[in-house]
Amino acid sequence: MGGGATALAARELKKKIAEALCEKLHCVADQVRFKDNFVYGKLDADRITFADAMRQMWAMQKFPFALGVFKAPRVSWDEHTGQGDAYFTWVYGCQAVELTVNKRTGKVKLLNAVAAHDVGRAVNPEMVRGQIYGGMAMSAGYGLHEEVKAPGGKMTTLNLNTYRIPRSMDLPEMKAIIVENPDPVSPTGAKSIGEPANEILAPAIANAIFNATGVRHFSLPIKLDAQPEPTACEEGCAK
């Protein structure tokens, strides 16, 4: 929604900049184009950098500001019947993880992780991937390690030596798949990715641990008990 308002404001802003600078770019306002940090006139030769454009507007005392208002569409959700659409945009996503559980030490090692997310439209694909990788890392963190301890109400997790966020070696190679499914409600077609990417690796880890051990865990971070079970064939029949 913030993105919607921003896009509308940016469109207004472009109009203002075009009107202010079209004369200098030897064209009419409709012909002004914005590309790769440059402002172009009708001809490719008529171009100035964006920074220069801002300086010229400043010199003319024309200020680059605009207001954008985006009103959320109505939803049909009915609190009493529990029916209808609760939201106007849906983000779809799926993450999968491969891991091993060391039964003796209770340690979980992540081997592989892949995520596919419907982001609407990927405005900046590299940044979208970054958000996905970062979300998966955070999710792995609160799924397996991160915990604030406050025995007797006194916080003992005070710094990064006791609050264990994932280090590079804790994480596997990750793959991010961007699915573009432009959102008709959003002015840019983009949905969101920060939160969706953050939410679903921990459940995937919980499911993988269930598949590996047969035990369901219902609280995070997941703690597996170390099981001392040195058996005769430990080396030979590992896994």
Add this chain to the structure above:
Amino acid sequence: MKLFVNGREIEVPVSAMQKRIVEFLREDLDLTGAKNACDIGACGACTILVNDEPMRICIKLVKDFASARILTIEGLAAPDGTLHPLQQAFVDCGAIQCGFCTPGMVLTAHAFLLKHPRPTRDQIRQAIFKNLCRCTGYQQIIDAIEKAAPHYQRD
């Protein structure tokens, strides 16, 4: 006492000897790349290179660095501001989000690549083990270091 910071000789006043080096760099020399984040040497955001070795400096004093050759992130780019190939790779690969870990991460990677110009991804992962990053999941940081490696290969 003298310090050599980014190729520049710095005469340290006696009054600053007991200051923490990270504060000296940030406040007296205006080199704000090294961040004081955890304050206990756990996160790596304060990493600089001391005689080409990455070091976490948030718990160290100025007097510990007599005659040391120090490189901060400000000294990595060319004097005209052109980014070092490793910095450019970080930009190109999307390896930067909030940027707080970036100076320490880049310098750690720089020291690593000087010694290991043909690393595997696993070796890169190990090399940045001591630097915490909250945003990126390290994936694109590792991509960037891998991408920059050929610039360190001499033959």
